[in-house]
Amino acid sequence: MIASVLQYLVENPYLLGITVLLTVFILALSVLFSGPKPAKNPFCPKHVRPVGHLVSDQKERDRVLKQRFKADKVPENLDTVIIGSGIGGLSVGVLLARAGKKVLVLEQHDQAGGCCHTFHDKGFEFDTGVHYIGKMEPHDDDRVLMDQVTGGRVEYPRMDEAYDIVAMGDPHQEKVRKYPFLSDEKKLKENLIRCFPKEKDAIESFFKLLRESRNFFEGYFVLKLLPKWLARLLISTGLFNIVFKSYAKFGRITLKKVLEELTEDEELKGTLSYIFGDYGVVPSRCPFGLHTTVMRHYFSGAYYIRGGPSEVPFQMVQVIEELGGKVLVNAPVSEIIMNSGRAVGVKVQKGDSQVEIYAENIVTDAGVSNTFLCMLPKEVATKSSLYPLINKLGESLSYMTVFIGLNGTKEELGIQAHNCWSFTRPDLEQAFQDYIGMPLDKVRDAEVPMMFVSFPSAKDPTWHDRNPDKSTCLLITLSKYSWFQQWEEGRVKHRGEDYEDLKTIIGKKMLQHCIKLYPNIEGKVEYFDVGTPLSNKYYLGFQHGEMYGLDHNMQRFLPEPAIQLRAKTDIPGLYLTGQDIMSAGLTGALFGGLLCASELLHRNLYNDLQALKKELKKSS
Ligand SMILES: Cc1cc2nc3c(=O)[nH]c(=O)nc-3n(C[C@H](O)[C@H](O)[C@H](O)COP(=O)(O)OP(=O)(O)OC[C@H]3O[C@@H](n4cnc5c(N)ncnc54)[C@H](O)[C@@H]3O)c2cc1C
Numbered sequence: 001m002i003a004s005v006l007q008y009l010v011e012n013p014y015l016l017g018i019t020v021l022l023t024v025f026i027l028a029l030s031v032l033f034s035g036p037k038p039a040k041n042p043f044c045p046k047h048v049r050p051v052g053h054l055v056s057d058q059k060e061r062d063r064v065l066k067q068r069f070k071a072d073k074v075p076e077n078l079d080t081v082i083i084g085s086g087i088g089g090l091s092v093g094v095l096l097a098r099a100g101k102k103v104l105v106l107e108q109h110d111q112a113g114g115c116c117h118t119f120h121d122k123g124f125e126f127d128t129g130v131h132y133i134g135k136m137e138p139h140d141d142d143r144v145l146m147d148q149v150t151g152g153r154v155e156y157p158r159m160d161e162a163y164d165i166v167a168m169g170d171p172h173q174e175k176v177r178k179y180p181f182l183s184d185e186k187k188l189k190e191n192l193i194r195c196f197p198k199e200k201d202a203i204e205s206f207f208k209l210l211r212e213s214r215n216f217f218e219g220y221f222v223l224k225l226l227p228k229w230l231a232r233l234l235i236s237t238g239l240f241n242i243v244f245k246s247y248a249k250f251g252r253i254t255l256k257k258v259l260e261e262l263t264e265d266e267e268l269k270g271t272l273s274y275i276f277g278d279y280g281v282v283p284s285r286c287p288f289g290l291h292t293t294v295m296r297h298y299f300s301g302a303y304y305i306r307g308g309p310s311e312v313p314f315q316m317v318q319v320i321e322e323l324g325g326k327v328l329v330n331a332p333v334s335e336i337i338m339n340s341g342r343a344v345g346v347k348v349q350k351g352d353s354q355v356e357i358y359a360e361n362i363v364t365d366a367g368v369s370n371t372f373l374c375m376l377p378k379e380v381a382t383k384s385s386l387y388p389l390i391n392k393l394g395e396s397l398s399y400m401t402v403f404i405g406l407n408g409t410k411e412e413l414g415i416q417a418h419n420c421w422s423f424t425r426p427d428l429e430q431a432f433q434d435y436i437g438m439p440l441d442k443v444r445d446a447e448v449p450m451m452f453v454s455f456p457s458a459k460d461p462t463w464h465d466r467n468p469d470k471s472t473c474l475l476i477t478l479s480k481y482s483w484f485q486q487w488e489e490g491r492v493k494h495r496g497e498d499y500e501d502l503k504t505i506i507g508k509k510m511l512q513h514c515i516k517l518y519p520n521i522e523g524k525v526e527y528f529d530v531g532t533p534l535s536n537k538y539y540l541g542f543q544h545g546e547m548y549g550l551d552h553n554m555q556r557f558l559p560e561p562a563i564q565l566r567a568k569t570d571i572p573g574l575y576l577t578g579q580d581i582m583s584a585g586l587t588g589a590l591f592g593g594l595l596c597a598s599e600l601l602h603r604n605l606y607n608d609l610q611a612l613k614k615e616l617k618k619s620s
Pocket of ligand 1: 083084085086087088089106107108109113114115116128129130131132133331332333334365366367370399476539540541542546547548577578579580583584585586587588589
């Protein structure tokens with residue numbers, strides 16, 4: 001074989017010339033663009049330890065998750081300060097710490113975890129921003145990475161096979177039609193065909209497109225992983241679109257357009273669009289590839305987190321601290337300190353004064369808008385190429401959550417380890433636009449047209465040991481910051497009667513709607529509270545209570561914004577992590593952390609992760 005190749009080259013000497021020239025060119029490029037020496041690989045099979053017993057003593061958990069900021073707790077000689085303790089911030093913290101770096105994570109809220117935080121009130125425990133995740137089979141990329149950053153100490157119980165139920169119709173007016181979404185592509189398709197027999201062809205075509213678009217996200221991810229210049233070169237020469245066909249094709253067509261071409265059946269179109277709440281963009285503004293990526297995410301099963309989502313930060317904080325780092329809460333960063341054009345530190349607001357902390361690099365998990373509009377000096381922020389993107393993409397929608405504590409077990413209440421997506425009308429986008437376009441006085445009387453129902457207690461096998469005879473339910477709907485803006489200056493829990501009235505009216509409507517869907521919960525409600533866009537602002541630090549940071553519209557997934565929204569900013573010393581540089585979702589933000597740590601450690605951690613997977617497969 002080698003001999004025949006050599007003979008061919010001797011017979012065609014010009015090929016030899018081209019090969020030599022190409023090699024020299026590639027070598028020259030790699031010398032020109034090679035950065036500093038790569039740091040230590042943070043991945044290792046040994047980092048995964050056996051899952052221990054679940055720590056349910058609240059004081060013990062608080063000792064880890066609620067360490068209040070004090071200047072004398074800040075470690076010396078910091079390599080990196082990370083603003084925000086969501087999964088995006090903590091994952092960078094763990095990966096850097098594993099590579100030998102000294103990190104400090106600063107969180108504005110009174111506990112670490114961001115969207116993973118849970119809270120206790122009047123004997124009930126509620127999760128907030130994680131209700132299910134996919135891809136948690138042992139050799140899935142997402143699972144291997146989760147295990148590395150949590151030390152393998154977190155378990156992911158599987159939810160029911162029908163993990164999502166779509167409930168179509170107004171439960172106050174008609175019998176609701178239920179469509180289960182099953183965690184098996186073939187069964188799901190067959191079941192949909194059973195429900196919509198006349199639409200067999202449309203459903204077959206939809207699933208064909210689902211398969212065809214399966215590499216959409218790979219293309220999007222690679223644009224962020226490659227050096228900017230190379231990503232732009234590949235895009236401008238058209239080479240990228242040849243290799244990542246699916247990214248090119250399904251990033252430029254909306255979910256709405258695809259469905260319109262497949263069918264005229266409104267109920268089917270609505271049913272196939274139901275999961276748009278997971279990324280917060282209506283079908284006419286959402287790239288088809290994003291929608292199918294989220295749908296496919298659950299095809300091998302949907303999972304919850306044993307002990308609730310706060311188990312993830314609980315384990316990650318311990319890993320960071322075992323390696324000499326620190327995670328401190330009640331530490332709102334008010335400013336990023338600049339020196340000669342470089343980000344060199346942060347100011348933490350403590351009452352009327354500020355504590356300055358310096359480090360080699362500053363990472364922010366607080367979102368692009370917060371970072372550029374609230375933390376960087378204006379003259380620095382406005383010069384960055386990221387600044388115009390904030391307006392161009394806009395922010396994601398806000399939301400409201402109803403927290404319900406119930407008397408009774410899962411069996412008594414007839415609740416299951418699934419989510420229910422309820423839509424009063426199949427034309428869900430129009431129903432949503434009608435609702436969100438309402439002035440405040442109309443909102444009080446309006447029925448909420450869409451609602452996500454989750455029963456965290458039913459998804460966690462450890463729940464009933466910890467909380468006998470009690471259950472929980474969460475109702476989430478999209479909402480508008482401006483409806484609540486008049487109370488934004490008020491203190492949390494002291495915003496006055498009008499505010500309480502408004503949120504209670506909307507929350508009660510949602511509860512009545514839920515009782516129609518799950519009648520056994522009637523009369524069992526022991527706890528009821530409602531979170532508004534102002535609550536989200538308070539707990540997660542988003543200026544307008546946004547659900548998923550920057551909006552996930554078509555624009556965001558086009559090549560140039562995709563290239564720009566990356567870990568390394570054009571401000572020396574400043575790096576981004578979390579959902580804004582990848583996508584919403586626990587694992588979206590986690591991979592944001594992987595990208596960020598790759599930049600800071602000067603190594604391609606995606607390749608390292610693949611190598612680790614191979615090693616794990618060999619040894620299993
Ligand atoms: C209601 C809701 C439901 C969701 N459901 C799911 C789900 O079921 N499955 C799923 O996979 N994903 C879900 N998501 C999305 C997912 O939780 C998020 O995309 C992901 O957790 C975001 O992680 P992050 O690290 O990027 O940001 P965050 O978790 O938002 O963390 C950012 C952190 O920065 C802190 N911060 C902000 N400003 C400052 C400052 N000035 N100083 C210090 N700290 C600051 C915030 O307090 C916060 O802790 C949901 C999100 C929401 C809101």
